[in-house]
Amino acid sequence: MNLIKYFIVLFFVSLPFSSHSQIRFSETIQGSKTATDNQASLFFVDFWATWCGPCVYATEYLEVLQKQYPNNFYVVSLSEENPDKVRRHLEKHPTDLAVSIDYNGETFNENNIRVLPYGILLNANGKILWKGSPTDFKKTNLEYYLRQHSKQKEVNKVLKIQKIKEEVFEADYIPSSDFEMKRIKNKNNETLEVSFIGDHIIYKGDLKSIIAKEKRILVDQVQVAPELNKTYEVYVKKGSSGLFSILDELKLDLFHSETKGDVIMLDISNMNYWDTQQIDWGKNTAEYLIDDSQIQGDNVTFEDVMFQLASVLNLPLVTSGAEADNEKHDWQIHHRFYNLMQSDLEDTYGIKASKEIGSFKTYTIRKKTP
The missing domain is CATH 3.40.30.10 (Glutaredoxin)
Incomplete structure (x- = not known):
């Protein structure tokens, strides 16, 4: 070397x-x-x-x-x-x-x-x-x-540092449009990277993980043929969805079907939201802190925090009883012990959780037919 x-x-x-x-x-x-x-x-x-x-x-x-x-x-x-x-x-x-x-x-x-x-x-x-x-x-x-x-x-x-030559560091790329996407060759990201620059969200990972993140579902709920599951860097303007832009860019179609299996059923008919004053980590900080026992969220939607909960439980979440709002709230949810999670959700937010056999959506990505 x-x-x-x-x-x-x-x-x-x-x-x-x-x-x-x-x-x-x-x-x-x-x-x-x-x-x-x-x-x-x-x-x-x-x-x-x-x-x-x-x-x-x-x-x-x-x-x-x-x-x-x-x-x-x-x-x-x-x-x-x-x-x-x-x-x-x-x-x-x-x-x-x-x-x-x-x-x-x-x-x-x-x-x-x-x-x-x-x-x-x-x-x-x-x-x-x-x-x-x-x-x-x-x-x-x-x-x-x-x-x-x-x-x-x-x-x-x-920890001995010996500076041999000057490194040239590339400046952060600033996207010029609401949506940009480029292929990353010779690299496989096993963990989806999500970062922010200006008013854009940056995804760096394989197509399957990016689509799952955009849909707020588990990666296992997305099926992609190996030859299509390449690694990409995607820039999406905050507040907008990049899903259809990604599909159009790659000339792909997305099909969904219903699958039976283990789910966490959430009855949100009597849900009580926290406001945004419960947790305050300041501006331009991480939206979540997730450890081995709880999820904390600062100014995030119900859909976003439930996506994080589904990810740590590795089970699809299905809601019933009402429609959740799209407003931002603060959250603190235990996830390590199921019974404690149940009582925590109900006592804090009025959400009744039960593990059941139920239907949930799965998605298949295919090349568009000519």
Whole structure:
């Protein structure tokens, strides 16, 4: 490997994974504002992105752990995005954690990062001890590994940045029309990326995931032939639907049918909405915080928050009894335990939820016939 091509950060990752594996950072945005020592025995790399709503919660969670263990534990949040975009994000979502850039995606690729948020824990020798969702890394896990790994190393030797050449970063693309779409070749996005620029929503992912997002349904409710399920970047003006524009652009038709199966039936005949004063995260922030037990939404519609609930439950949601409004509201819904979710929905919003065998729509995408 020609190291002259990169900014180098060395983690010597050892035996179980690779004896010479390295984690490369392109640039440091900020050092840790909480860690009080220049040495640590454990290092946690938090893989995240500005478009990833759940990453906000994961970062806040890791920030709490960092504050509890400032002397021998060091967390660095790593994004593969444009550093200017990350800096703008941090102005609105400040953190006391160290933040670095993996602009070439070297570290993301070498660690096979396909789902965000994601994290890996390493000791001072660079050996990977743990990996998974950051919110699954509990205080008890940290204490266990601290007892097992007492050797310390200076942070600037483990996280060593050597600037070899200037990187040229592309400026953020600004769409000139309400809808734009382009094919992304030689890349498969297993997680749909949703971000915002100006008054546009940006989708980056495969066609199936983009259509499911636009329809507010589960990905499994959309059927697309593999040869049509390419990866795209789509710009849609906020407040408008990009669905028919996407279909027209690709010369596709969308057919729907009814399917029987397990559903969550929601009786909304007596629904009581929260107003928009219950949660306030400020302007230009994530609409959702989703963790392993609840969904919080700041100024989102019923359709949008139910799409998030269906996604975490992995079951279609079907409403009955009334039509939901299209206004924006605040939401806080438990999802981890079904009985608690039922009582939470009914007590807070007057929504009666029951798991039943019911009918739900599925969609098939096909090429238009000549």
